[in-house]
Amino acid sequence: MRRARAGALLAALAAAPLLLSPWGLSQLSFVAIYAIAGAGLMLLAGYAGQLSLCHAAFIGIGAYAEALLQARGWPLEASLPVAAAVAALAGVAAAWPARRLAGIHLAIATLSFGFIVQEIMARWESLTGGNAGLVVAPARSLLAGTLGERGLYWLALALALAALWVLGRLLASSAGRALVALREDVVAAAILGVAPARLKTLAFALAAALAGVAGALYAHKLRFVSPEQFDWVMSIELLMMLVIGGLGSRAGIVLGAVFLIALPQLIALLRDLLPTALPPAGLELFAFGFALVLSLRHAPAGLAGVLRRRL
Amino acid sequence: MSQILSLAIAGVAAGCVYALVALGFVLIHKATGVVNFAQGELMMLGGFAGLALAAVGWPWPLALAGAALAVALCGLLAERAVLRPLIDQPHIPVVMTTLGLGFMLKGGVTMLPGWGTETHALPTPFAGRAVELAGTPVAADHLVVIGVTALLGLALFIFFRHATLGKALRATAQNPLGARLVGIPLARMHGLAWALAAGVAAVAGVLLAPVTFVHAHMGLIGLKALPAAVIGGFGSVPGAVAGGLLLGLVESFAGFYAPDGIKDVAAHVLVLAVLLWRPAGLFGGRAQENA
Amino acid sequence: MRLLFVFLACLAFGARAAPAVPGVTPTEIRVGSLQDLSGPIAALGVHFRNGTLMRFEEENARGGVHGRRLKLLVEDTGYDPKRAVLATEKLLGGPGVLAALHNLGSPVVMATMPRFLDAGVLHLFPAAPLKEVYEPLHPLKFGMSPSYALSVPPAARQLIAEHGFKRVGILYQDDDMGREVLRGMDGLLGELGLKWCEQTSYKRGATDFSSQIARLKAADCDFVVLATVVRETIGAYTEARRGGWRVPMLVTASGYTAQVHELGGAAMEGLYGVVLLPHPYPAAANRALADWIERYRRQFKAEPNTWDVFAWAGADLFVRALRAAGPQPTPARVAAALEQVRTPRDFFGSPPFAVTADDHLALRQVRVAQIRNGRWENVADYLPIGRR
Numbered sequence: 001m002r003r004a005r006a007g008a009l010l011a012a013l014a015a016a017p018l019l020l021s022p023w024g025l026s027q028l029s030f031v032a033i034y035a036i037a038g039a040g041l042m043l044l045a046g047y048a049g050q051l052s053l054c055h056a057a058f059i060g061i062g063a064y065a066e067a068l069l070q071a072r073g074w075p076l077e078a079s080l081p082v083a084a085a086v087a088a089l090a091g092v093a094a095a096w097p098a099r100r101l102a103g104i105h106l107a108i109a110t111l112s113f114g115f116i117v118q119e120i121m122a123r124w125e126s127l128t129g130g131n132a133g134l135v136v137a138p139a140r141s142l143l144a145g146t147l148g149e150r151g152l153y154w155l156a157l158a159l160a161l162a163a164l165w166v167l168g169r170l171l172a173s174s175a176g177r178a179l180v181a182l183r184e185d186v187v188a189a190a191i192l193g194v195a196p197a198r199l200k201t202l203a204f205a206l207a208a209a210l211a212g213v214a215g216a217l218y219a220h221k222l223r224f225v226s227p228e229q230f231d232w233v234m235s236i237e238l239l240m241m242l243v244i245g246g247l248g249s250r251a252g253i254v255l256g257a258v259f260l261i262a263l264p265q266l267i268a269l270l271r272d273l274l275p276t277a278l279p280p281a282g283l284e285l286f287a288f289g290f291a292l293v294l295s296l297r298h299a300p301a302g303l304a305g306v307l308r309r310r311l
Numbered sequence: 312m313s314q315i316l317s318l319a320i321a322g323v324a325a326g327c328v329y330a331l332v333a334l335g336f337v338l339i340h341k342a343t344g345v346v347n348f349a350q351g352e353l354m355m356l357g358g359f360a361g362l363a364l365a366a367v368g369w370p371w372p373l374a375l376a377g378a379a380l381a382v383a384l385c386g387l388l389a390e391r392a393v394l395r396p397l398i399d400q401p402h403i404p405v406v407m408t409t410l411g412l413g414f415m416l417k418g419g420v421t422m423l424p425g426w427g428t429e430t431h432a433l434p435t436p437f438a439g440r441a442v443e444l445a446g447t448p449v450a451a452d453h454l455v456v457i458g459v460t461a462l463l464g465l466a467l468f469i470f471f472r473h474a475t476l477g478k479a480l481r482a483t484a485q486n487p488l489g490a491r492l493v494g495i496p497l498a499r500m501h502g503l504a505w506a507l508a509a510g511v512a513a514v515a516g517v518l519l520a521p522v523t524f525v526h527a528h529m530g531l532i533g534l535k536a537l538p539a540a541v542i543g544g545f546g547s548v549p550g551a552v553a554g555g556l557l558l559g560l561v562e563s564f565a566g567f568y569a570p571d572g573i574k575d576v577a578a579h580v581l582v583l584a585v586l587l588w589r590p591a592g593l594f595g596g597r598a599q600e601n602a
Numbered sequence: 603m604r605l606l607f608v609f610l611a612c613l614a615f616g617a618r619a620a621p622a623v624p625g626v627t628p629t630e631i632r633v634g635s636l637q638d639l640s641g642p643i644a645a646l647g648v649h650f651r652n653g654t655l656m657r658f659e660e661e662n663a664r665g666g667v668h669g670r671r672l673k674l675l676v677e678d679t680g681y682d683p684k685r686a687v688l689a690t691e692k693l694l695g696g697p698g699v700l701a702a703l704h705n706l707g708s709p710v711v712m713a714t715m716p717r718f719l720d721a722g723v724l725h726l727f728p729a730a731p732l733k734e735v736y737e738p739l740h741p742l743k744f745g746m747s748p749s750y751a752l753s754v755p756p757a758a759r760q761l762i763a764e765h766g767f768k769r770v771g772i773l774y775q776d777d778d779m780g781r782e783v784l785r786g787m788d789g790l791l792g793e794l795g796l797k798w799c800e801q802t803s804y805k806r807g808a809t810d811f812s813s814q815i816a817r818l819k820a821a822d823c824d825f826v827v828l829a830t831v832v833r834e835t836i837g838a839y840t841e842a843r844r845g846g847w848r849v850p851m852l853v854t855a856s857g858y859t860a861q862v863h864e865l866g867g868a869a870m871e872g873l874y875g876v877v878l879l880p881h882p883y884p885a886a887a888n889r890a891l892a893d894w895i896e897r898y899r900r901q902f903k904a905e906p907n908t909w910d911v912f913a914w915a916g917a918d919l920f921v922r923a924l925r926a927a928g929p930q931p932t933p934a935r936v937a938a939a940l941e942q943v944r945t946p947r948d949f950f951g952s953p954p955f956a957v958t959a960d961d962h963l964a965l966r967q968v969r970v971a972q973i974r975n976g977r978w979e980n981v982a983d984y985l986p987i988g989r990r
Contacts, residue, residue, distance in 0.1 A: 009607065012610055016610065021691070022691045023688065023691035023694075023695045049403065051406060100586075104346045104406065107346070108538070108541050109582070109583055109586045112578075112580075113583065115576060122572075123572045131777045131778045132778050133708075135712065218684075222683050223713060224712040226778070232534070239407060240410070240411075243404070247404075262609065264678075264688075265688060268692070281421050281648070282419065282421025282427055282428075282640050284418070284678075284680065285414050285421065286414065288414050289415035289416075290411070292410065292414065296393075300404065321816070324810075324812070328810070428645045430861060431865075432865045523809045523833070524865060528807070563812060563813045564813070566812075567816050571802060574804075575776070575808075
């Protein structure tokens, strides 16, 4: 039964470009892209308990790497892995202070790391074009030619499913259990033979690599990258998405991404329905904050937890 | 020489702005072990509260006091309604809750029709005046900020060091279980810390109005004050003031002597360096690391 | 999982049939506008929406254009390009839109303009200081405000010539605006055979400008260009004046708003500003302008500013073109009509607008104003600006 339903969902997702308007399809594309980044951050924050406030920097690095490589004629098959690798390197760099820090100090260190990366994007004009930003062409692939909106969606969907699958496999492995031990009790984990520093570095690298992939797709989806897009608000957005979806649950990643993308659209539709009385500015921000506080208070397992209880 | 002196004075003036906001971070962290990411937004709320009271005709000192009280009440409510249930939770849910609180405050203020999206001036009795210090004119607004920061810092220092209530607050942060065992009402302590921190934030908001104006995004300065608090060793009141001053000075000199852009990241480079080599902060020699 | 099905079903629901010409139905002409109503520049977004709405409703009160009502579809992007892309596709779906008018914000415009153009939709007068919005020439894209690289140099040139400044410095915001101003001024200084006396920058949101001003002062600049917005303009100018440094400063069009002297008070006296379109001051208004201000106040319960004038003027150009395009408007016909529209100098004091077949930038004039007695006063008439 469960399998049949999963298969039907998969088929529906795969067929979505043929059924949906471009607006609907774009929403799905963003959900998939955010799910990829979310899978990495979930590993780091949800399972290993490491609060990263610089994930936007990793996404940005992936986006710039992809934009620059494609502009130099690299096909997607080569540029995407390299974008992931460059982001992973940045993850290792971010993990360097993280190895000695825990809890809130780590969060603040990553926050500062994100600011520094953003400043480098803005100032390294010869490479990044600085604040003027870079126009990004549609993705070119050796095998599939130039990817349009549909092609990009299918790619994002496949990569999102792969990321979720890899996350599941990883958590079932001994490395995954060691990561969870890191969250629960660092000292006990160390006694049991888990090397916290190496494990943290690994978790950061993996999470950053996934963020890099998401960034590369994001660059093609937006067709424009500029430093201001990858600010700390985006990092918070990702964390918010995981918390609302449900920390420590793979379904939560997807549910959170749906929430993050769909809520502003829902509010926009609401705005269209109300004839004159415009919902005031700031409503979305307030709604996100409210949802965040509410879910932490009443549904710590997030949307995933709520749905599990219902079903 | 006079150049260096005037840069130093400007740095101190800017640093006190950071220090004033950083005090609020330290208060909550010292008492509850939580980093309140909504601190900047509480400050913004204070600015708007002061603005509203001034708009209905309250004189400036009364508006300042009224704003501090009103926002302190908000802090108390926020602690009671959303943070207390999370008292024994790990730091991720707590940090995210304070962020959510910040979003709600910022979104809520932005939603005020006709007010939320605009920038406002909140006139102070000493606006526009300047005092000459060693050949460098310093705005009276900045002098007031310096004075109030010094006073508040001193008061809080004495409170935490010598008052029973202050010691009880410190105890709750250092060892919640132990504090409970000796009969300290943990929940009430947390409420007190939040009320105090929110009140301090509101004072900052009203005092900074002549420097930054009052607008929905003025809480962003919290992102500079947070590094200041960390540099000073998160749990220390004098440390927060020293951290703010150091940050102000570094920015002032970096802005003059270093290439463009260094000033903007100085706070973050400094924080990373401090966290790496002296996680207890530059001035928090005795403080334990709050892992 | 069930939720995901529901989500998919909701997304599928959105699709509706499009009319022959997107955005043109028998009774309506639909126009889209991407505004920031909840993000960092919501203060601008509200005015661009208001000014456009006002002009549209004036027209609708007269029965619309060729019998069709003008319908403005405002989408809130929050200055987030991701949401802007989604909003664009929402606007392009269903009945669609004939034009996108006054889209606000550089990242928003850069991410969405290709989508509008690819869909064959007019992309009119975006509020983004980018030359990309009118160059290279594209049959469907038209700009209203010149990029900062075009608008600042003529004003600076006039002041430099008049006062004989030799040592020009700049304080710029570290973003696309600052870059454009730098680029334009680089060209001007090169032509005049001058070199930068000092360049210094700040990050958006900065509140302290003491070290930047100290740097400009130490370099002994005799003229400073401010590529700043409202709060930073006030912060930098008062910082300099407080130190007794009375160097003349020229702020770009982003700082030409009444807020600068309303918030900054007497300390702002003497500041020069680049004017694109004038601020509507009620005190010195002619009858038509006073009436316009009154209607604006009644409709929106707020004070109009230069952004409303922009929005109104852009909407006015669009309406004129729409009228000239005849009863069966298509993007191509409206574009062709736009290239013919000539406006007189209007009651705001705006210069004539003109786009031609080989130049799609409507406003190619700027003037210099100065804050005197607590308001912006024009100190010279409009100057033509270069084609570069």
